[in-house]
Amino acid sequence: MNKKTTNTTMKPLKIALLDMYNGVQNEGMRCILQLIEEFKVQQETSVHLDIFEVRLKNEVPRFENYDIFISTGGPGSPLPSEESWEKPYFNLLSEIISNNENSENRKYLFLICHSFQLACRHFNYGQITLRKSTSFGIFPIPLSPAGMVEPFFKGLSNPFFVVDSRDYQVVGLDYAKLERDGAKVLCLEKIRPNIPLERAVMAIRFTEEIFGTQFHPEADAEGMLKYFQKEEKKEAIIKNHGLEKYNDMVDKLDDPDKILLTESVILPSFLKNAANLILQQNLILC
Numbered sequence: 306m307n308k309k310t311t312n313t314t315m316k317p318l319k320i321a322l323l324d325m326y327n328g329v330q331n332e333g334m335r336c337i338l339q340l341i342e343e344f345k346v347q348q349e350t351s352v353h354l355d356i357f358e359v360r361l362k363n364e365v366p367r368f369e370n371y372d373i374f375i376s377t378g379g380p381g382s383p384l385p386s387e388e389s390w391e392k393p394y395f396n397l398l399s400e401i402i403s404n405n406e407n408s409e410n411r412k413y414l415f416l417i418c419h420s421f422q423l424a425c426r427h428f429n430y431g432q433i434t435l436r437k438s439t440s441f442g443i444f445p446i447p448l449s450p451a452g453m454v455e456p457f458f459k460g461l462s463n464p465f466f467v468v469d470s471r472d473y474q475v476v477g478l479d480y481a482k483l484e485r486d487g488a489k490v491l492c493l494e495k496i497r498p499n500i501p502l503e504r505a506v507m508a509i510r511f512t513e514e515i516f517g518t519q520f521h522p523e524a525d526a527e528g529m530l531k532y533f534q535k536e537e538k539k540e541a542i543i544k545n546h547g548l549e550k551y552n553d554m555v556d557k558l559d560d561p562d563k564i565l566l567t568e569s570v571i572l573p574s575f576l577k578n579a580a581n582l583i584l585q586q587n588l589i590l591c
Contacts, residue, residue, distance in 0.1 A: 318353070319352075319373070320371065320372070321375075322334075322337065322338075322357065323359050323365075323374060323376040324357060328358070328361045331378075333377050333417070333523060335528065336523040336524055336528065337377060337417075337523045339525060344580075347577075359394055363390045365396075368397055368400040368404060373414075373576070373579050375417070376414065376417065377420060378418030379420070381419075384426075385426075394423070398424060398428075399427075401414055401515070402515075405513075413515070413575070413583070414515045418471055421475070421517040421519045422473055422475055425475045425506075428482075429479060430475070430483055432475070433474070434474055440472075442468075442469060443558070444466065444494075444495060445464035446492050446494070448464070448465070449491055451491055451510070452491035452492045455489075456574065456578070457575055458570070462566075464495065465567055466562075466567060467518075467564075467567055468520060468529070469521070475506050475519060478506055488511050489509065489510045491507075491508040492506075494507060508520075514579075522568065522571035523572055524567070524568055525568055526559075526565040527565070530558040530559060534555070
């Protein structure tokens with residue numbers, strides 16, 4: 306038994322990073338890769354990473370070949386389309402759900418922004434609509450009662466601060482369907498009493514193994530601050546969103562209690578939790 310335990314402990318964790326950016330240059334991939342590198346350093350077990358360009362090259366991994374899946378944000382519309390990657394991608398989501406319902410060898414999935422919207426569409430949890438205006442900036446997000454006891458939010462303030470960048474939103478939640486599936490709404494957009502619009506959902510715990518956010522928990526405050534201070538990027542933000550928005554983002558990126566805190570808590574907590582549970586699974590199954 307000791308010999309088997311040793312061999313199981315050394316089995317590498319396999320992560321599939323589902324790149325949904327469709328070839329568009331972005332900060333999201335850099336931030337996620339940085340967090341995975343930091344995660345690798347903390348693990349006694351080796352970590353193997355493969356990247357799949359889902360939308361650009363129609364690359365979708367076989368679910369049985371990986372332990373952890375991270376599906377990124379991305380540009381464009383999450384509404385139904387005839388694009389060839391959609392069916393294999395949604396099949397992967399369904400296979401992960403089915404596997405976790407029928408196997409002790411659980412798979413863990415984190416969904417970010419565009420991927421979160423796609424998953425909510427796939428599971429019929431709400432309506433995907435175009436926003437009246439782009440949400441771009443750093444915003445406070447209040448926690449729901451479920452969010453207040455969510456382990457992946459432990460250490461965050463209430464409200465906590467997030468990087469948000471999207472043209473679409475998930476609204477009109479089917480709470481009965483969510484409850485039947487055991488899913489929990491963890492937070493909604495901030496309350497805007499003078500704006501008569503429904504608040505979009507910002508995070509859902511889909512299952513014990515699947516977690517998603519409509520914001521960008523991977524956002525690297527220090528790296529993004531340097532990026533936004535580049536003259537061409539600064540000019541683009543000011544042109545599209547105004548000087549006040551630019552100054553607000555720079556101030557909040559420089560605050561250790563805001564984006565730096567969010568970055569250090571949510572996705573690292575998911576990875577650490579998944580790694581610990583996978584190790585336990587392997588020890589039990591050995």
